[in-house]
Amino acid sequence: MPTPPERTALYRLYGTNDRLLYIGITDNPEARWERHAAFKWWWVQVTRKQVNWLNASWREALDIEKATIREERPAYNGTHNHGVAPFDAAAWPRIEAQPRQKFSALADLIRTEIASGRWQAGDRLPDAEDLATASGVGEGTVQRAFRELVNEGSIMRLHGLGTFVRARIVTIAPNRMLRPT
Template sequence: MPAPPERTALYRLYDADDQLLYIGISAFPKTRFIEHAGDKNWWHHVTRKDVQWLDDRESALTAENDAITSERPLYNGYHHLGRGWPGKAHKYDDAEDQRRVRAGIEATLERGGYAPGTPLYGSDVGREFNASSSTSRAALAKLAEEGRLAKWGHHFKAPTPGGSAPPSDVPAVSGVRTDPWFTRVLRVECDAAHSRTRRHDRIQDTSFGCT
């Protein structure tokens, strides 16, 4: 039995001047907007979203193609149906946004606005400085390359004085990781070990470097 047609949304994104920025389709537009927030460096200019629901995806594809061709949104590129669309899109230059975000991060660091080791995510920094997540990640990456921020997996964090040594209440153990995430785990394990010691009146468990 064939699957029922999937209702699909045709959406338009506008800026504060009512300039049409982008047209797209999705069965889950809210999820798509979250994705756009992460990968479209112009996303912070979006102030209005118009959503129109159509009965099935094929109808939405046709409507999307017609709308892109006739309305010429600023940031749409080549559309895969390709009828009459020239295949070019305006490329948003986020260099100034990156400089602005970078300056904001540096100023916050200088006044101690980020506690040492604070994780800095592109989405959070973007909201803080009114920029897209991708632009903010680029600014964070450049600061990390220059040693102003620390790398934390695929993310970044505010620098910790003296490097990544564990807090004073968590003893360093030779050969054991000392990054902030692990030291939190270590502290939990130590607390659990101390609890076991009290319950069973045994010698203190030192397997995780607890004292």
């Protein structure tokens, strides 16, 4: 007897004025919503739920969820709901520095991408594994470069979401008091 196809629901949660709050996948929407109600602070905003059943494997459903989040930009999805820094591993320079200077050379390459505007505030950086492979260094070297850039405020790491270009905060000195003329 053949195995029945997996049934996975792609669901959307809406708030007032049909504002899209969240997109997810599950094989049991009611149970998933109970978990959201227990753990998501924004659940009280949900006014409408929409479910579309997919005839797809779980892996295919994950890809559909990811594409839908990127396209529709729901308010409370963190994962997949951001721009990705442009990265061509084949064109990325290989680092030929001395072993103890490799992390610094990689940090300089990342700084250059940010300073040039190619990687912009809010963009997610390439995965450490991809950067390591493209640069010809180990993942530990990438992590050390990331730590340096985090410490200087160029990038930020968000647990479970990735590493992002940090927005620059410009501080403007307060105006001096001027005497009326």
